[in-house]
Amino acid sequence: MASGTALIYDEEMTTHKLLWSDPICDIEVPERLSSSYEQLRSYHLVERCVHVPAREGSEEEILLVHSLEHLEVAKSTQTMNEEELKRVSENYDAFFFHPSTYRCARLAVGATLQLVDAVMSGKVRNGMALVRPPGHHSQRNAANGFCLFNNVAIAAEYAKLKYGLQRILIVDWDVHHGQGTQYIFEEDPSVLYFSWHRYEHQEFWPSLKESDYDAVGLGKGKGFNINLPWNKVGMGNSDYLAAFFHVLLPTAFEFDPELVIVSSGYDSGIGDPEGQMNATPEVFAHLTHFLMQLANGKLCVILEGGYHLKSLGESVCMTVKTLLGDPVPQVSGEMAPCLSAVESIQNVRAAHKPYWKWLAYEDTSFLQNLSTKSHFLKTANSNPSTEHESKITNNNDTVKVDRFLELHMKNILFPVPPIKTATTGCEGSEHFLSEHVQLVKEMDKTEVEALVSGFYADLVKDNKTLLSLGSMFVILDKILKKEVCNGIATSPTAALSAAVALRHSVRLGFQRVLCVFVGDMQMIPNTEDGKMLIINICEKEQSGKTSCKHYFSLNWKEDAEGNDFFSAVLGFILPVAYSYQPNLTVIAVGPNRNLGISGISLLVALIQGLAESRIFAVIEDTEISLMQNVAKLLVGASTPAFGIYVPPTQEKVNRIKALRDQFQQEWKMLQCSGDIFI
Ligand SMILES: CC(O)(O)NCCCCNCCCN
Numbered sequence: 001m002a003s004g005t006a007l008i009y010d011e012e013m014t015t016h017k018l019l020w021s022d023p024i025c026d027i028e029v030p031e032r033l034s035s036s037y038e039q040l041r042s043y044h045l046v047e048r049c050v051h052v053p054a055r056e057g058s059e060e061e062i063l064l065v066h067s068l069e070h071l072e073v074a075k076s077t078q079t080m081n082e083e084e085l086k087r088v089s090e091n092y093d094a095f096f097f098h099p100s101t102y103r104c105a106r107l108a109v110g111a112t113l114q115l116v117d118a119v120m121s122g123k124v125r126n127g128m129a130l131v132r133p134p135g136h137h138s139q140r141n142a143a144n145g146f147c148l149f150n151n152v153a154i155a156a157e158y159a160k161l162k163y164g165l166q167r168i169l170i171v172d173w174d175v176h177h178g179q180g181t182q183y184i185f186e187e188d189p190s191v192l193y194f195s196w197h198r199y200e201h202q203e204f205w206p207s208l209k210e211s212d213y214d215a216v217g218l219g220k221g222k223g224f225n226i227n228l229p230w231n232k233v234g235m236g237n238s239d240y241l242a243a244f245f246h247v248l249l250p251t252a253f254e255f256d257p258e259l260v261i262v263s264s265g266y267d268s269g270i271g272d273p274e275g276q277m278n279a280t281p282e283v284f285a286h287l288t289h290f291l292m293q294l295a296n297g298k299l300c301v302i303l304e305g306g307y308h309l310k311s312l313g314e315s316v317c318m319t320v321k322t323l324l325g326d327p328v329p330q331v332s333g334e335m336a337p338c339l340s341a342v343e344s345i346q347n348v349r350a351a352h353k354p355y356w357k358w359l360a361y362e363d364t365s366f367l368q369n370l371s372t373k374s375h376f377l378k379t380a381n382s383n384p385s386t387e388h389e390s391k392i393t394n395n396n397d398t399v400k401v402d403r404f405l406e407l408h409m410k411n412i413l414f415p416v417p418p419i420k421t422a423t424t425g426c427e428g429s430e431h432f433l434s435e436h437v438q439l440v441k442e443m444d445k446t447e448v449e450a451l452v453s454g455f456y457a458d459l460v461k462d463n464k465t466l467l468s469l470g471s472m473f474v475i476l477d478k479i480l481k482k483e484v485c486n487g488i489a490t491s492p493t494a495a496l497s498a499a500v501a502l503r504h505s506v507r508l509g510f511q512r513v514l515c516v517f518v519g520d521m522q523m524i525p526n527t528e529d530g531k532m533l534i535i536n537i538c539e540k541e542q543s544g545k546t547s548c549k550h551y552f553s554l555n556w557k558e559d560a561e562g563n564d565f566f567s568a569v570l571g572f573i574l575p576v577a578y579s580y581q582p583n584l585t586v587i588a589v590g591p592n593r594n595l596g597i598s599g600i601s602l603l604v605a606l607i608q609g610l611a612e613s614r615i616f617a618v619i620e621d622t623e624i625s626l627m628q629n630v631a632k633l634l635v636g637a638s639t640p641a642f643g644i645y646v647p648p649t650q651e652k653v654n655r656i657k658a659l660r661d662q663f664q665q666e667w668k669m670l671q672c673s674g675d676i677f678i
């Protein structure tokens with residue numbers, strides 16, 4: 001199992017710079033790289049990474065994507081004077097040459113390929129390359145938008161050639177559309193390109209018709225190009241997360257990539273003069289965390305844009321911290337996507353319905369009754385917010401943004417607990433013990449009896465249960481005190497342990513405890529006060545208990561062939577959980593679980609993004625191998641193997657959709673599709 005995070009940075013890439021005045025290009029400054037690197041050092045993140053040196057991309061590697069003519073023009077600029085440089089630059093839309101541009105662009109390509117090699121060879125699990133000039137606008141025969149060579153596109157072609165890869169996912173979260181990358185892979189089904197971008201109905205640069213949601217790819221590449229246009233500025237954390245839950249992640253898990261490359265532009269973050277968006281740096285920790293669950297963790301993050309130095313630096317640090325496996329900080333802001341974002345999400349889903357199994361049964365009937373949509377817009381009352389209130393009046397006030405970020409990040413960068421996981425030394429734990437795992441001593445009987453409130457006392461029949469409850473209390477205490485990040489225990493009666501754990505956690509002071517219970521829950525605590533939110537994944541409806549705002553009974557029978565649980569986790573559980581914003585997550589697996597180990601692993605892996613990764617897992621003590629899988633995930637030692645992808649049946653899609661329709665006003669992260677227009 002590969003581990004470690006590579007960081008690639010070479011100061012020489014700061015020599016490329018603008019020699020004349022040009023209000024369009026003057027934001028792409030060398031300090032973008034040096035200040036990001038300095039910020040990483042200030043958070044002691046550089047020393048935690050594996051240093052991999054950059055190198056020059058070879059001409060042959062550049063010709064994987066670009067024409068010989070393009071290469072020759074770039075090469076010829078090395079010896080030009082300012083006058084000539086200016087003239088050549090004017091041949092392109094928003095690009096400038098410097099005598100060292102060619103050298104820097106080759107280093108940017110080489111750094112990217114070094115990262116691909118380090119990840120594909122298993123030297124590291126993942127990594128980040130801090131490069132400039134960026135790449136995603138450059139095309140076969142043209143520089144564009146500050147980009148000379150398309151670093152990420154070359155990396156994808158390189159990985160296909162050298163490692164025989166057949167499925168590569170490129171995620172482009174830069175605020176501009178990477179039209180260069182789109183053109184290069186438009187007909188290529190082996191490269192799935194996803195981009196969101198400021199669009200404003202084609203008003204925003206590069207103002208292309210083919211940047212809209214209906215550009216789905218050409219020929220054999222149909223379905224493998226996904227454009228998510230933002231038609232308003234001010235998009236925030238909830239919009240970005242909704243785009244992942246309801247568009248990117250379900251597609252990505254169905255595609256099942258062998259490698260994930262991120263065109264990581266941070267101009268989609270708050271304060272950026274280009275993006276004018278509202279998303280705060282910690283959202284990139286969540287986006288990174290989600291992508292780390294794909295391709296067995298093989299993730300290469302390559303810098304693209306980002307022009308507000310403080311916002312850029314903080315977002316780079318959030319990305320690298322997450323790549324290193326640190327707990328994911330709580331995402332800030334109201335968890336409610338705006339109407340414009342939901343419209344875009346819904347349009348992309350409709351455009352891609354013909355190409356992806358997970359969308360086969362999603363209804364896009366709203367397209368027929370668009371007339372009601374205009375009606376809805378007029379009469380809308382409890383609809384999603386049409387505009388996000390902007391935290392910053394305008395992103396151009398750099399000092400104001402600096403101050404906002406100073407305060408905002410202060411309470412986010414918590415110290416990482418030295419020990420990641422606590423366990424009770426239960427059966428099978430010897431397999432995963434390491435310096436990251438702490439054995440907790442058991443509590444003595446009298447102490448436990450005192451803690452087990454009267455309500456449950458009579459249920460605690462035997463000694464074994466009492467002891468398992470005892471160690472559970474110790475673990476919960478350590479999690480609360482942030483001595484550990486998460487914990488795992490086995491129990492002879494997981495249902496009882498879960499119920500006691502929930503009550504104890506609330507008594508310890510956790511305000512919102514999320515409980516995901518797999519199997520027969522038997523006893524269901526009262527969730528009226530909203531201090532708990534329970535999602536019970538069971539085979540059949542529990543004794544007449546119907547779903548309500550804080551209790552969901554999600555009937556699911558695992559599919560014999562493989563793992564069909566993606567649509568439930570991505571389309572329902574995560575959106576509800578993120579809307580709820582728990583400060584502790586309890587995952588419990590009871591007797592006769594109705595989910596496969598890979599479905600439960602998916603759940604545990606993705607839900608770690610919540611509650612600052614504070615998770616308490618309690619597993620029925622008959623489930624030894626499940627317990628080991630979950631423990632390895634909590635320790636961060638492995639990325640889950642999701643087994644065979646099985647698309648959801650119509651019946652299961654309808655069940656999720658019914659729950660979504662019923663609760664999307666309470667839990668707004670569920671909003672994604674047509675029905676809000678009816
Ligand atoms: C890497 C990147 O995506 O951040 N490059 C952004 C280029 C922005 C060019 N703006 C031209 C405006 C013309 N009116």
Ligand SMILES: [Zn+2]
Pocket residue numbers: 174175176265267304305306
């Ligand atoms: Zn950009």
